[in-house]
Amino acid sequence: MTIPLVQMTAITKEYRGVPAVKTVNFTVMPAEIHAVLGENGAGKSTLTKIIAGVTSPSSGTLTIDGQARSFRTPSEALAAGVAMVFQETSLVPSMTVAQNLYLGNEKFFNRLRGLTIAAQQFLQSLNFNVNPLALVANLGAAQKQMVEIARAVLQKARLIIFDEPTATLTPEEKRYFFALVQRLKHDGVAIVFISHAIEEALMIADRITILRDGELVVTDAAKAFDRDKIIQAMVGRTLSGALYQRHDNKVRPAGAKVLSVQNLSMGAMVRNTSFTVYAGQVTGVFGLIGSGRTEAAKIVSGVLKRNYFNGGEVRLMDRPVTYRLPREAVLDGIVYVTEDRKLEGFFEQMSIAQNLFMGHLAASGPPLVSYAQMAALAEVWRGKLNIKAINADARVIELSGGNQQKVVIAKSLVQKPRLVIFDEPTRGVDVGAIAEIHQLIQGLADDGLAVMVISSYLPEILNLSDRILVARQGRIVEEFTPAEASEQKIMYAAVH
């Protein structure tokens, strides 16, 4: 009988007396791909962090190759052959890709050129198109993810845990990634794969484990599952059809022209792009990574600056506007809900109430702090967006991904915007929270706000949008109505 590579018995982990994982029994066999699914807050990350030595269990036992282990640090776990690729990047932004790859494994005498060449060859062997000399700070989310994956592979781990590895990858990059996972499996490496993308788990996993509210619901062979069964196990109710289907075929009529972007240009990323966003509608923007959609949205909201010469024009309510700072855009009623919530979305060590109040301060006059107002604001928005936390004083870092995203959204909405730009609003968010966030976005458009949703997930764009714009190579190249749009047509326009 094969000895499990990892065996967890009755593992419990508590934070401040609140259990994140409750008496879970979990095994990973050698050379298997094991998907761990569950809503945000289900305990997936906690469970895997225990295996990777990031945190230690409150009770229960962990065995690796049949030997009881208790890792105090990730490096101890790594020495035992367990590596983890985190959802949020753990790279050093001020170092190059090559330096990050070999960080902690440097030779006594380092030769930068040799390091770069080795990194270049290794990245090429993985089919990852990343410049080893690039500073990590200058990389996009997808490329950072690639470097993280490459680092784990480089360390020759016997078990690699991927936490939401494909969330930031394009379809093409995902294909490379899945091929890489299969190759690792073929080489005898076990993979634990945490994902919200159910189809991906069904496609590549050998076994699937589903967690709900910190408890293990089921572990079985992937063949025994289908999409509906997984969702039911994850959320305890059936959502499948409702999640990514338009509830009706009604398209909201366009209201007044709120935003008109004309011939906007920024370096090689945004090239003469033009589009319009109307009040009372959800304008969906689909594009692959590098299509310039995020950069255009960031220029509109004052985060980035357009070209100094002939950079085009942004007109808000038919008035040309130029923002040097995001706050100026916020004061004009433009808010941008970032795709990278960890880095740009919130202050992780602050409470929900403090984060929301920071949003409020950005849109209001002098920075006068009123604790009563802060508490009231937090109470209102926790209720409105159903933010699940122990209390309003809970730090945002302690929340699950879905609830963190809700905090980011609430922080923007307290600013009473007229135009809301959502960039990947449900990235790294569980199915239950996805439904809630979608409902919220629809509600904003119903209330007459102009809403722009940038997403690389086609079902999301198709479900939410009243108009669908497709970005490619720095410009908007196509527009579809929901009636005529299909995944094939949108993808064709985005690629060709």
Added chain:
Amino acid sequence: MIGWVRNRLDAFRGRGAYAATVPPMDGALRPNTRLEEAAVLARVSSPDNLVLHQGRVLFSSGAVIMALEDGQTREWRRCAAEVTALASVGETLAMGLADGSLILASDADRLVTGLGRCITSLSAGEAGQVIVCVGSAVHCCDEWKHDLLTGGASGSVWQVTLADGVAKLLAQGLSWPAGSATSGGQTVVVEAWRHRLTPLGGVPLVSDLPGYPSRLSPAADGWWLTLFAPRNQLIELVLREGPYRKRMMREIDPDHWIAPTLSPAVDFNQPMQGGAIRTHGIIKPWAPTRSYGLLVRLDRKFHPIASYHSRADGRFHGITSALQMGERVLVTSRGGNAMLSLAEVQP
């Protein structure tokens, strides 16, 4: 002082008033080929202003007013000069001529003069009145390109009382007023060179249109707006480059100017159109074409809700007039020398 510095800086950087930008044709103005696919009712030379007068469809073509009856066109009246605008107000047919005269024809003709040589549009105002748009005090109707390229803003709007032919000035200093409509006691004027629709004395209802708008006519539940030429970045750039523009106007034949036109280029000497941006086998409307066919349906508040296009590679450009006839809409394509009939006009 600060304003002057900012203006100079904008000119240097290509921003603000010096931004050679054009709004996109998206949303309700999303390109299609519905105008290109419309039925051709008649082939006529330079058909222009369409009106329904006493149950009869009339339209101007040069100095002739033609009638459309049973799908056939026939000469209905010949005038002394080119007819530049028509309007039916009760029993009266108002005719603006290129020589500057306004003829109010009912039982007998009455001549109104002194409005200038450039009557671009006539429309029914309040009871017994006609609203007259005069495009320019400097140029005549045929010289519309000259007016655009010289930054013309000498247009005016007049109200003429049918009973006594007295003209009253309503507004002046406008940039080529090319159409008007009166609704609920409010007269909305189309300013072509400023690409906007503005009620007299009010703030713009629609602005920054992607083409040069002209006439307004009533639709079933709103209005029809014709746009006779498109805007593009090349022309916007030329409009901002004074010395180049002046030299071009001085030295080159107007047909070869980098300026909007009513019809697709047929002469190889003319600037290239349809700039060869081709995706999915279709030349995209943001290619630098100088002519285009665009008819826009507006709601009651004058907001665009649908549009009908003859694109860069199409034939029916230079749309100058539309007339709703029940379920159909008749459209004149001045650049395409055709009278079109749109069958399905629901957005």
